[in-house]
Amino acid sequence: MAEETPKCIFCGIIDGSVGSAKIYEDELVICVLDIFPATKGHLLVIPKKHVSVSTQLDDTTTAHVFAFANKISSILFDAMGAQGTNIFLANGQVAGQKVDHAGVHVIPRYTDDGLKLEWETKQITEDELKDTFTKLSSKLQPTEEQPQAPVVQKTVEPEVVQETVEEEPVEEESDDDVLP
Numbered sequence: 001m002a003e004e005t006p007k008c009i010f011c012g013i014i015d016g017s018v019g020s021a022k023i024y025e026d027e028l029v030i031c032v033l034d035i036f037p038a039t040k041g042h043l044l045v046i047p048k049k050h051v052s053v054s055t056q057l058d059d060t061t062t063a064h065v066f067a068f069a070n071k072i073s074s075i076l077f078d079a080m081g082a083q084g085t086n087i088f089l090a091n092g093q094v095a096g097q098k099v100d101h102a103g104v105h106v107i108p109r110y111t112d113d114g115l116k117l118e119w120e121t122k123q124i125t126e127d128e129l130k131d132t133f134t135k136l137s138s139k140l141q142p143t144e145e146q147p148q149a150p151v152v153q154k155t156v157e158p159e160v161v162q163e164t165v166e167e168e169p170v171e172e173e174s175d176d177d178v179l180p
């Protein structure tokens with residue numbers, strides 16, 4: 001078994017040993033105000049089960065976390081006058097994760113709120129695009145026997161073409177004069 005994290009702040013919030021501004025709780029998630037908000041009304045939706053990254057969550061909890069994040073966005077529009085929200089999840093330190101317990105940030109956005117969640121786009125070559133496409137799509141297709149080119153072709157080529165080829169032409173071209 002993996003060692004338990006000695007002191008997980010989110011688990012502390014969940015069990016009540018760490019104080020928080022809890023606005024919602026059910027059997028799967030807890031929702032608290034972030035004490036270091038990016039904007040006014042910044043919320044954290046935390047699954048009660050301690051997992052480091054969201055990929056360790058079961059599908060039911062995952063669905064509930066994101067459904068709740070979606071629902072609370074709607075409430076932020078109504079109750080806080082937010083003009084938008086960002087729903088943000090960091091999996092891993094390299095992604096900016098600060099606490100070793102998965103959690104979804106719901107950040108209300110207001111005109112001129114000064115928050116920047118932007119990145120510079122990069123150029124990608126045809127080969128890089130194809131390589132990335134193959135790596136990912138082959139994981140999602142059940143046809144593992146032919147992971148490379150066939151997968152690409154499958155999605156690029158039109159699907160209907162072959163079906164019309166099988167039938168032989170019905171018309172008899174010899175009798176030009178006899179038309180129905």
Ligand SMILES: [Zn+2]
Binds near residue numbers: 008009100
């Ligand atoms: Zn935890």
